[in-house]
Amino acid sequence: MPTLSTREWALLSSTGLSLLIFAVELFRSSKVKFRFYFGTAGLAYLALLCFGNGVATLLVTKAASELDPPWLFQAFFGVFGFEGIIKNLNISFLDKGVLTFSDWLDKAKNNASAQALEQSINHNIKLEMRLAERLRNLPLATLNAYLLTLIGNDAPQALAAQATASQAHEALVKGLALAQADYTKASAIR
Structure with a gap:
């Protein structure tokens, strides 16, 4: 069985931290069960988080390579460094600020939260209807x-x-x- 390199461990850890952030953020904004987070909007939000955190993790591989275990610190600095990057990264077009990456991420989170809430409500309505049919x-x-x-x-x-x-x-x-x-x-x- 092949062993994982430090970079692969860092990316795997970054993905795990991204999943944790995804779950905490969506629970905080929607207050629904975890199983409702994985609609298309939720998966898009998770993909954005994983991509951004993964790229940031790869960017800090040299800086955190002296710490032990390096993969853990690379993932940690990458994920939390990504937060700093998205707060300051603006996309401009013809000298007009189009959108910050933070705005994109917030919109993706809000859509995922709304979709999770809608799925939860629909699930509860189905349960109520089924129970009413029995009663x-x-x-x-x-x-x-x-x-x-x-x-x-x-x-x-x-x-x-x-x-x-x-x-x-x-x-x-x-x-x-x-x-x-x-x-x-x-x-x-x-």
Whole structure:
């Protein structure tokens, strides 16, 4: 099995640190589960981070080669040096500041965060719909009892009126109201 060179270890470490920064930044801005980060916008943001951090890591290989272990310090200085570079790097066209690299990275992060949040919301809606489909099979008297407990005294009548007015399935409307009010408690209903 071939061993990795110092440069390869540095790039691998830089990628690991990039993944950590990616996860922390997206969690901080979207507050959703990790699995929702890997949409197209999230992967684009991760690729930008890995590319920038990788290039910066390669640029500091000589400077950090005297420290032990060199690959760790190269990755560390590369990743955190990249932060300094992106704060000061401007792209100009015809003497007009078009965009800073920091702006590009912020836009990529914001898009990734928005996409992760949207995927999380869509996932939760699907779970609520699935639960409502299951709850609709309960007798109306049972659904009404749970509605009284979880939502309040007016819920059964108000939801029945809404279902009638919109010609919707009353048990499904009530099941969906339970799922949306408290998914965890509604999931325990059998």
